Amino acid sequence: MSMHGGGGGGGMGMRSMRRDRTILEHQIKKGTLPRILTFAKKYRPMLIVFLSAVILDAIVSSVSPLLLRAIIDLVVKHHVRSSLVMSHRENLIIGLALLTAGLAVFDAILSLFERRISAVIGEGLIYDLRAKVFGHIQEMPIAFFSRTQTGALISRLNNDVVGAQQAFTDLFSNVVGNLILVTIVIATMFILSWQITLVSLILLPVFLIPARRVGRKLGTLFQRGMELNAEMNMVMTERFNVSGAMLVKLFGRPQDELDYFEGRAGQVRDIGIHQATYQRFFFIALTLTASLATAFAYGFGGVEALHGTLAVGTVVALTAYVARLYGPLTQLSNLNIDYMSAMVSFERLFEVLDLEPMIKESPNAVVIPDGPAELIFDHVNFSYPGAEEVSLASLEAVARLDDTPRTDVLHDVSFRVAPGTMTALVGHSGAGKTTISMLVSRLYDADRGSITINGVDVREATTASLNAMVGVVTQDPHLFHDSLRANLVFAKPDATDDQIDAALRAAQIYDLVQSLPLGLATVVGERGYRLSGGEKQRVALARLLLKAPHLVVLDEATAHLDAESEAAVQRALDETMSTRTSLVIAHRLSTIRNADQILVVENGTIAQRGSHAELFNDGGLYRDLYETQFAGQEE
Ligand SMILES: Nc1ncnc2c1ncn2[C@@H]1O[C@H](COP(=O)(O)OP(=O)(O)OP(=O)(O)O)[C@@H](O)[C@H]1O
Ligand SMILES: [Mg+2]
Incomplete structure (x- = not known):
């Protein structure tokens, strides 16, 4: 699950979202999902291969407890009935063990293959998104660059792109892989013993309710961590270029700068500690519940085996299933957080892609006639565009865009420069x-009037x-x-x-x-x-x-x-x-x-x-x- 990754990566936080709100309360814009799917479309064949591998993996890994069961039953029943010849049993046990080993090797190769394909898809998606956002940013007018913070823009291209991709591919393998695994495991368990299955699942709600809460908290902490990391990055990009460094030196303020930086870095440290604690809490609760459920299964199953109503092998198989049930179940329970993280990251990219370049080539542009140039300003009026026309609050690192009204900077400027x-x-x-x-x-x-070069309005050139x-x-x-x-x-x-x-x-x-x-x-x-x-x-x-x-x-x-x-x-x-x-x-x-x-x-x-x-x-x-x-x- 992407949001459970370490606090290492930076990223622009969601300044538009209030800090105390959890990620699940975020309102997703309509059309975000179809748009994500258009990005993923190109990878459809590969996604199908990937999903097939994930499904195969789920099936393969749910088979081995059954093999274990067969081996144990062959050993145990040896004392009860001896309808099978000893050497024949030996061969069967060895054969089953070899099959288990073979499946393990196959599973290893399969999971390498899965990782490779998911990397090809994931990195491909990162590449596509980056190239698209970079290309789009280049088309933005100079007014955009004079408003936005470089650090914030770089964060969009680095961290948000990676965040979007991770959440997306995680979501994919999580939904399909875990859903299949959980279905197979629970169905098999029911067939083996519905009583023990019910007993093992009793603990589930006890665990899932707090787990969901912790998951939500982790999602929020993750977003806040991205935000704090981005703030820290912005301090660095501003101070580490020559002009910024010179200013600090000339005014003899290195200590103040260090204090300021330490303030940001300190917050990153604190949120990292929080994240680590919650993550571990989550993990401990998961392993603990799985262990408790295993103990339950052994207890009930053991008694039944003693009474001869259940084979020993079946008990072992059931407990093995219980152990592998809880991980996927918790992941599934936090599906909505994965989903929201993916949506939020994609939205943050789409909001950049949706900025309309104010200055672009006219669809029926003409070529300015070559030759000595004549420049004419004809009654030109101009005011610098307001922030809301060219920029995004989240890229300026402000809560709300500056809304001072436009005031004319040039009025009625006319002149001619002869060739x-x-x-x-x-x-x-x-x-x-x-x-x-x-x-x-x-x-x-210009807002009004025209500027022409060799008779062509620059806006039409x-x-x-x-x-x-x-x-x-x-x-x-x-x-x-x-x-x-x-x-x-x-x-x-x-x-x-x-x-x-x-x-x-x-x-x-x-x-x-x-x-x-x-x-x-x-x-x-x-x-x-x-x-x-x-x-x-x-x-x-x-x-x-x-x-x-x-x-x-x-x-x-x-x-x-x-x-x-x-x-x-x-x-x-x-x-x-x-x-x-x-x-x-x-x-x-x-x-x-x-x-x-x-x-x-x-x-x-x-x-x-x-x-x-x-x-x-x-x-x-x-x-x-x-x-x-x-x-x-x-x-
Ligand atoms: N990006 C901007 N957004 C808003 N207002 C701006 C922007 N750039 C300049 N201005 C304003 O426009 C006015 C004209 O600025 P301009 O840079 O054209 O002056 P200038 O004549 O070149 O001055 P100087 O000789 O100091 O370079 C100034 O009042 C300035 O504050
Ligand atoms: Mg000037």
Whole structure:
């Protein structure tokens, strides 16, 4: 039974369920079961083989007490009647013993085969679910990722998937295997002696009622354990990445962090102790009841055997049956908990699969005409989507989703970037510059108005053509933990060495790469070789150049680079943008000087527009911004 497994695995708990409720009170959504069956459909032939093996196993293992009975009766009756020749009996006993041994060997092989098939089905199901959820999560909009906790998402893919699979396969073998076994055993026992069967079953209710209660408690503890494990995992994923670790160090708070972590880990420890105690209690009660029932059977059976109303072999067979009856019976009694665990785990996966990707390719999408890009914003209004539109409370680790109403971040933004020209966005912090840049590559969709590239509304464009058309470099570009080459060809998997070299040269990073002992094989990113801010920006530019987009969207690094890398980045940018259309969030004087058009963003609208000279002479907002942000960079 899956929920009786150790407390080792983590998992996001059911935050939507109140903590003190037991798992059995959970309301299952309609349609969950048919949906699970569609996942299992593919494994139908294998499930049939598996179930046949389980049934065969149940039959085989209920035969051996009968063989024992025959052997014992042959031995005992030897003194009573001697109708059979001695050597003949010997042969029979040896034959029966060999048959018992043969069955044992067969049973061993059968159970290995069973395990193998159930693993093939189980692991296959895990694989299917993981691939499906991963693929679906990739389609989610950036808004989803900016809300959900990474640890919670990873838990879904790791623990919930495994939990769902375990509960499912356990349920399958439990129902069929145990049902068959219990039926055969009880029927055989009745045939052998209905009196002793009744006596042995008397204890059953005495045991089953508390067993069910403990089973329910265990199910609830298991769910809570998953929840606590997930919380502990989230603390780790947040603190163990470079930024989190640096924050803790810089603020000198390792002791507080340890205390916090110890709080979480302590709860995991406590629930583990609880689980272990209940599990053992369950097990002890089970073995104890089985032993008591066996003693009962021996007592009654022994007396009957003494009176000659029952053969000794029959008594032995009956007691052997009693011993193997209680395990399957208890498992069957907790069937509803297995069932609920499977349902809950699947539901938690389905709720992720049911999140509709807000931004997806239109069914009749068109290809953006290739060639120099013209970008037009036409009366664009935008507000960031609310939590309930993009996310799940259980993935944000909150009890209830944030329901602050949407407020407009951009109002009535209109501008045109002519092919081959550069437009610079300037404005105070929080004015909406990054937001404007994100709408171009469709990281978000506008609420009203339109954004068109070469005459095609980005919402009507094919994802492939939009991605090919627009290249984005963010302020702090991300590199995967992989070789420089792998990071570069991410933009163009079929790039040749010459193309890579050309891109590196144009991005003014060729010499640096050459000077690295491993060159392009150097591992960068998360835990790899540390590139400086300026170097990283240039690698990102090289990646962009390989992709060769017609429209470049760039968020300039705010950090002031030293004169040399500043000059290198400048040359790289000139190279990148000379032949392209570009929209640049400007932080540097040289950029606004070179811009064909400057847009001054204030409170989500374009407050002023024009060239540097025009705006400067007009005075007002731009003049203030220039004085505070750019004038200081004047030589
Ligand atoms: N994901 C988000 N969800 C909700 N509001 C957001 C989100 N991102 C940004 N905002 C809000 O949108 C407004 C515009 O932010 P934006 O990032 O576009 O500013 P910016 O002009 O790029 O500022 P900066 O120069 O500091 O980078 C801000 O008020 C910000 O709080
Ligand atoms: Mg910004």
